[in-house]
Amino acid sequence: MNSLWVLLWWVVIVILGYWVYSRHVAKNIFEVDGGRATPAKMYMDGVDFMPANKNVLFGFQLNSIAGAAPIIGPIVALQWGWLPAVLWLGLGVFFIGWLHDFSSAMVSIRNDGDTFGALSYKLISPRARKILLTFVYFYLLLIATAFGHVITSGVSKNSALPFPMLVIIGVAFLVGYMIYKAKVNILVTTVIAIVLIFLSIYLGTVWKISLSYTTVLICVLIFGYFSSILPVWQFIQPYNYASVYVVYFGIIAGILGLLIGHKPMTLPAFTNWSIGMGPLWPILFLTIACGSISGWHSLVSSTATSRQIENELDTRPVTGGAMFAEFTIAIIAVIVCATAFADKAAYLKSVGNPVGIFTSGLGSAITSLGLPASYASSLAGAMLVILALTIVNLVFRFMKVASAELMGDALPIAKNPHIATIVALVITYILVKTGTWLYVWVLFGGANQLMAALALLLATLFLAQKAKNYKVAIYPMYFMYITTVCGLFYTAFFKALPAAFRGQKVFGNAFAAAVAVLLIICALILAYDGIKAFSKHKAAAASPEAQKAPA
Amino acid sequence: LSEKIDTGGDIRSGENRDSPGMSSSSFPGKTVLLKFLRGLRDFFRGLLFYNIGQHFSEQKRCSENVFMLGVVGPLIGIPHLFQYYSLRLLPYYVRDFQAWKKRMVKEHDFFDKVSD
Secondary structure: OEOHHHHHHHHHHHHHHHHHHHHHHHHHHOOOOOOOOOHHHHOOOOOOOOOEOHHHHHHHHHHHHOOOHHHHHHHHHHHHOHHHHHHHHHHHHHHHHHHHHHHHHHHHHOOOOOOHHHHHHHHHOHHHHHHHHHHHHHHHHHHHHHHHHHHHHHHHHOOOOHHHHHHHHHHHHHHHHHHHHOOOOHHHHHHHHHHHHHHHHHHHHHOOOOOOHHHHHHHHHHHHHHHHHOOOOOOHHHHHHHHHHHHHHHHHHHHHHHHHHOOEOOOOOOOOOEEOOEEHHHHHHHHOOOOOOOOHHHHHHHHOHHHOEOOHHHHHHHHHHHHHHHHHHHHHHHHHHHOOOOOHHHHHHOOOOHHHHHHHHHHHHHHOOOOOHHHHHHHHHHHHHHHHHHHHHHHHHHHHHHHHHHHOOOOHHHHOHHHHHHHHHHHHHHHHHHOOHHHHHHHHHHHHHHHHHHHHHHHHHHHHHOOOOOHHHHHHHHHHHHHHHHHHHHHHHHHHHHHHHOOOOHHHHHHHHHHHHHHHHHHHHHHHHHHHHHHHHHHHHHOHHHHHOOO | OOOOOOOOHHHHOOOOOOOHHHOOOOOOOHHHHHHHHHHHHHHHHHHHOHHHHHHHHHHHHHHHHHHHHHHHHHHHOOOOHHHHHHHHHHHHHOOOHHHHHHHHHOOOOHHHHHOO
């Protein structure tokens, strides 16, 4: 089957989803009102609350939500065949994904720009905030483990990558110094950074360096430590800034390569209902989170974006638009990987190394543009590793703050940034070394999707409180909640624990199962509180006083 | 620098900034094209530079916070640190306080130094 049919599916979803369904929901259910003052205008402080142009915010939102996850999730899910991945991506973003991002921003906008934690406290229950924080902490831990493995396996198995990665890290420090200390013009800085990075990718194909898995992992964690401890301007921000050019060059080159090459999908459309990771339902829906629906987006939408939306009418293009753009990245990832392998056996050989799969896929697409094959595959590999490293760097920084917030009162040492970072690094090291990566990936998706269910619960409560049609949010919430809890239960009790009892990676699998059980317990408490809050808000909305009040 | 990378008015001053040339279209669709190009420019600003601009704003606000804390902190119930430590050390210096005060406030003149 020609890959252009998948692009046609993408066009249909974007047109119907963005221009028809989302417009209907925003206008008739959330009743977005261009005349209503937004928090950005009401509480303008020049930093957090500040009206911004919708196109600028769209770019910012896309940069904040799109990382390596919308690429790696679909690559892993190709084990079921490309059709389930493509269907879930399309239907997920159509019915749930954009709504989740949009409603998170809208609920925050209508509540004075409150953050997700404050909204959970207010709309659900005081302990919902702690539960959210628990989801966030384990989400971060699991994402650090999952991406730690992605980077480590990618770099250790491809000797062309260590050199450009070292150069890019050096370039990050250089860019930080040039922009913030030497006050060099940003255009000059950018040109120097881009030339150095692309040159290093070329030189990497000549100067090959072979490193062991453990060496690369330790290097990654050392960089994680520095990115957590150093000021943002010294490393993280310049790194993200310099790397974005490689990433978007890779994406654009991939799209052009697909359009020019329009190769047939060589991987099977459908393989089996059940594969090594588990059955299609519920595991596929946890494997592919970003690109379809991701709970992390609600934190971005409700914290940064909602406080900078200038006009309520901009909320749908900014949040929904960015979600559909991320869906586009995921669809490209599916196509490049499903067209790159001769057969399923060749794909399955590298399933534990997503960078390897992506390198073959995107590298082959970029080669259609006339670039040398060795450079194209090196560029593709570097792109994914760079993206994954961006996330790992940020994760340790967030974990430091989250552990201080979660345990700081009971355990004051958790507030120490060095201790909190080192603890996070040590746990990540142990999990990467002893865990089964595919299970960790599912659990990461689980923590993420529980946050998504929580965000949809907030949207439901908000709509119920205002006596609006909450069905648009409650059914997606039921689906996400039930699917995620079942997925976590399955992974813990049918995969990780039996593997531990069989003596396979005992510590890692037992730890993964314990995390899954903890997440399930938190989800059950959340469901209990959610049902109580829903009854309360619905009763309040139906009371005579509420009906007399203006909408 | 924050002005150079355009973190201020241009990015954040809303979307209705029509350029003078827009009203006089020299070819059909020029307005649409200009609007699209402006949107694209803003999109890339958001994608590439917004975080950096945000960081500058945060740094500026952080400095302002420290300044305001020093100047009007006690007005919102946050005492100056030296006042706090003055009270903590009171038991140790209270015995010598009067002598110190006298030394400080008494007039100093030539005759104090004569004996040196």
